[in-house]
Amino acid sequence: MKLLFASDSFKGSLSSGQTIALLTKAAKEVFGDCECVGVPVADGGEGTAEAVIAATNGTRIFAAVHNPLMQPIEASYGIFEGKAIIEMAAASGLPLIPEALRNPLRTTSFGTGELIRDALRRGCRDITVAIGGSATNDGGIGCLRALGARFYDNRGNELDGTGADLARVADIDLSGLDKRIRESAITVLCDVKNPLCGENGATRMFSRQKGATAEMTEALESGMCRYRDVIQATTGIDCDAVEGAGAAGGLGAALKVFLGGAMRSGIDAVLNLIHFDELLDGVDLVVTGEGKTDCQSACGKVMQGVAKRAKAKGIPVAGLSGSLGAGAEALYSDGVCSLMTTVSAPVTLEEAMQNAETLYRDAAVRMFRLIQIGMRIKVENR
Secondary structure, three states: OEEEEOOOOEOOOEOHHHHHHHHHHHHHHHHOOOEEEEOOOOOOOOOHHHHHHHHHOOEEEEEEEEOOOOOEEEEEEEEEOOEEEEEHHHHHEHHHOOHHHOOOOOOOOHHHHHHHHHHHHOOOOEEEEEOOOEOOOOOOHHHHHHOOOEEEOOOOOEOOOOHHHHHHOOEEEOOOOOHHHHHOEEEEEOOOOOOOOOOOOHHHHHOHHHOOOHHHHHHHHHHHHHHHHHHHHHHOOOHHHOOOOOHHHHHHHHHHHOOOOEEEOHHHHHHHHOOHHHHOOOOOEEEEOOOEEOHHHHOOOHHHHHHHHHHHOOOOEEEEEOEEOOOHHHHHHHOEEEEEEOOOOOOOHHHHHHOHHHHHHHHHHHHHHHHHHHHHHHHHOO
């Protein structure tokens, strides 16, 4: 019997790798002689680089960059098979700024550009950038500045690349853009389809969670509209018609329009990067899961992606999650055969997270025992 374990992390409690270890221990306890294979998985958000590095025996690279407030920090990304996997959040993420200092008028994606530049310097010409969790609303001009592009106001003064600078953009100079970009394939992991401006755009949809007040939101939206118009005048591309342009405070637009980035679903791209379909060969059962499973899980998250790949090969999938919410049952049509939770009694979220390992392992044993009953019924009723 061969089992494949591929769960997302349980944010704040269990890593994807920890779930593999706990499932393996539980499976050995119940089935005895079974083959257990585990692969860390993520959907393009937090933990993506770590998952890809672990699954491909890649290397974690550390680079000196700048955080969203242009303070020097050290951030990491991964290199595997000659390719790079970068998480925007590592250099330009919201958790890098204390809550009291969060202000998207002041933040910049410059550090993300520095990570891309470092990967180029190390010879990578296939670069994947996961753009979730940003602290920025700068339209990606900070990132582009780190790669050699220049932005000017109507007096010829060069702009720094913050959210506030969007309102001043009058001219874009790409002549200094790192020439190695032309030799490179850029993939952007992005599961949102928001345009750059408007009610569903980068600013109105996401800036509040980055610290923007109502007044800031209006200023940022006005600036983003100006930036959109300058992009169209420069390139002929209307970013309001580009799906995903509004992702990560407009970084989606910058990576696609100026760097030729290809937008990809996070989970599908990650599963391709880690050669997941090959791992399914000879597998009898797949176990997946996440912290909370609900209607969003069937919208491009780990469990859906894993289940669809397994279903295509006729392999049953069991889901083990921290909790179930409304709409979780949508995963049944994607290939998940059963959904179970780790909690066995009423507990608070804090208690569940504090005892995550014990609860997860005990639930895994219960799950495998139920599967064992099913195996016995099948055999005895032949």
